[in-house]
Amino acid sequence: MLGLRKSKAKKLEEKRIKDGNRFNDFFKTESQLWKDIEFAPGVGCTIELTETEIKSHGMLTKGAATAAFGLVGLAMTSGSKSKNVSIPATMRIVQNGILFQRHDDEDLRVPWENIAEVKVTPGMGVWKYLILDLFENPRLKVRFDRTVSKNVLNMVKKYIDSHIPGLDDGWNDAPIPLNAPSKHVESKPSEMDPNSCSNCGSPIEAGANFCSECGQRQKI
Secondary structure (H helix, E strand, O other), rough: HHHHHHHHHHHHHHHHHHHHHOOOOOOOOHOOOOOOOOHHOOEEEEEOOOOHHHOOOOOOOOOOOOOOOOHHHHHHHOOOOOOOOOEEEEEEEEEOEEEEEEOOOEEEEEEEEEEEEEEEEEOOOOOEEEEEOOOOOOOOEEOOOOOOOHHHHHHHHHHHHHOOOOOOOOOOOOOOOOOOOOHHHHHHHHHHOOOEEOOOOOOOOOOOOOOOOOOOOOOO
16 A cells, blocks of 8 residues: 555656646747747646635635635635645636636636736745735735746746736826816807807897997997
């Protein structure tokens, strides 16, 4: 029995390394990254959520989901009762954003417009993290093992940065004056109200032949 467990564990480890190498090979060059990243095969990862991040959205019932894309619902259906929730997934970069897929379970979709900032940080031992600060949901902390290099994550970060709005976008632009005077175009006499003087524009009483202001004879 012990031998079978070791054999299974070895096969799983070999698969993780193979998938990771395939992911790294896919991003060998920056030009290939910019051209083909949307069709990346994806890579295994683990999403980490803390109790604080889950409580911040008040979603503590099993299967509850946030309005945006079911982040906490995904966490609470993972079966974990600990303070920290770990969610195994496959990360893929698609046209609309970042997709985290679980086998026979709910997908986690992070649209570009919901990402405020992305960072790459080292973890314990061989782990590395891709940190996604979101506008509408808790921070996403995505863990990768040694099969994914820091160089690859930095290239992925660069690609994500080119697709997100960013925290500072639009804040350093020239201010928009709210009390700017509107352009006033004076009407020509021919465009004026028919009950006004054709010469000076003063109001004309009904039936009057002359303007009381300038004396101009009016056409009846």
